Amino acid sequence: MLIDKTISELAVGLRSGEFTSVDLINECYDNIAKYNSRVNAFITIIPREIALKNAQIVKLTSPLSGIPFVLKDCFVTENIKTTAASKVLENFISPYSATIYKKLLAAGAILIGKMNMDAWGHGGSTENTDFGPTKNPWDVTRVAGGSGGGPAVAVATRMAAFAVGEDTGGSIRNPAGWTNTSGLKVTYGRVSRYGAIAYASSFDTVGPVAKTAQDCAIILETIAGVDKYDATSSPTPVPEYSKLLNKNLSEITIGIPQEFYGDGLDPEIKAAVLKVSTDLQSAGAKIKEISMPLFDLCLPVYYLIGPSETSSNLARYDGIRYGHDRSNFTDETIRRILIGTYALSAGYYDAYYKKAQQVRTLFIEEYQKALSQCDVLLQPIMPMIPPKFGELLSDPLQNLLADIYTVSQNPVGVPSLAIPCGFTKSGLPIGAQIVGKMFTEELLLAIGHQYQQLTDYHTKKPNL
C-alpha cells in the first residue's frame, strides 16, 4: 500500500513519477470506503472529487505537497463544517480558517476529512462525542483513546497519510499509544492555536499525528512558528527538525521517574515501556533512575485548572451568534463546566483554583529538577490497555484517573513524543512517551526516529 510509506518516501515517489497525488488520494478514499463504517473515525469526509481535483493541480513545492491529511474536528476551516464533535456546533461553518490549516494548504497538503473526538476535547476515549464513538481498529470492541481518537485511527488504518491534532492533557498521545501511531505534544506556544477551538487555554497545544517520528518532524516544521494572530505563540526560531534526526544517542541520558512505574501500571505496559530504555541503552544512551515525588498531584492540578478554563471558554456558546444552545452539552462536558465554575466561584477560588495554580508552580520546578539530571524522561502513556466501550464512562472519577500519565506535562508546558513500543499478548498496541525540556522537540524527534530505526513496532498495522 502506498500510504504505508513515510512522508519522505512519498515525497520522493511523487517527484520520481513512481506514483501521483491522485493515486494517494484514491488509496485513502478506498480505505475510507473499506474501514470507516467499522471504526467511525470521520465526522466530515471531503467529497472525493474535490480532493482529486486538488491532487490534479498540486505543485510539488514542499515535502507535504500532494499528501492527503485529516484534521481533528476542532480546527476551523472556511466553508467546511467544524463541530468539535458537539451537537452545539453540528451545523457550524466557520467564516475563517485556522493558521495550521492555511499553512498545510500553502504547503500543498490535501485535506480529505475532519475527525471524530471527545466533544471539546473532554475525554480520553472518543466516547464523549455526539457523532458516535470511534472504535479501536486493533479491536473494535474497545475504545480508540481520546480525545483525538479519529485522527489517530485515520493514520493507523491508512485512511490518511497524517493528521493534525490537539493535546490539552493527552489528546494526541493517548490515542497514539492505543492505536500504534506516533504523535507529538509540542511545547506550549510552539504551534499557533489561531482557529483551534479552545478547551483549556493555558494547556492547549497543536501537534502532528503520523506513522513515524520522522513524519512528525516534517509536519512540525511546516506548522510551527510565531503567528501574529496568536499572542501565546512563541517567537523561538523553528529548527529544521527533519534534518536533525541523527543525534548521537551516546550523548543522551534518559531519566526513568520511578513514580511513573508504580502499582497502578499494567505489568505488560510497564515491561514494554522500560524495554525502550534498554533498547536505547544498547544503542549508546545512558539511563538514570530519578524521582518525581509530587507526581500524584498532577491529576487534581490538571482537573481543577482544565475545567476552570473550559468553563470560561465554553461560556461563549450562547446559541445566539452561532451554534445551538447550551442544553446540547453532554453530561461529561456539563461535569467539567460545573467543576470549573465551582472552583472559580466566590469562596472557593483560593482553596481550589489558586491552590492548583500554586501547586502547578511546584510541578514546573519538579520537572525542571528532573530534567536537570537527564536530557529526557521516559514515561508510560496509559496505565491500562484500551478499555471496552462504557467501562470508563460508567465511573467519572476512574475516567479522570486513567489520564494520570498524560496530564502532568501540559500544566508545565513541556513537549512529549508518543511512540509505539510493543504489543500485549492479546495483540493490543502499547505506547511510550519521551518528555523533554521546553522547545527540545528536535531532541525528542531524534530519539524517536532512532528508536524507530532499531525497532519495527511502528510499521505494524491493524488487521481490520
Place this chain on the structure above:
Amino acid sequence: MSSIITDDVIVKVAKLARINIPSEKVSQFAQQLEPILEHFESLSKVNTDNVIPTYQTTGLKTVLRQDVVDTERMFTQKQALANAPKSSNGYFVTAATIKK
C-alpha cells in the same frame, strides 16, 4: 466526611454557568462530583506558602499588536450573521432580557 457537593451546590453552580439541569439529574451530578472533589482535597496538604501561582507558561509578557485595522480578518455583515439561528435587518436576534 460530610459531603461537599450537595444538590443545592449543583443548582447554584449550574445557574452561574447558565446550564439547565433537569431536577431529576441534580442528585446524579452531585453524587458524581463528590468523589472527584474529595480527590482534589489532596492539594490542601501541600504547603504553598509564598508560592507564586502560575497562570501561563510562555514566558512572554505584554504581547501587543499595532492598533490598526487588519482587513485580512474582517467579516462582512453577511459572514458574521451566516451562522446565527435568528437574525433580522443585520442584527442578531436574542431573547428579551428585560421584563416588560
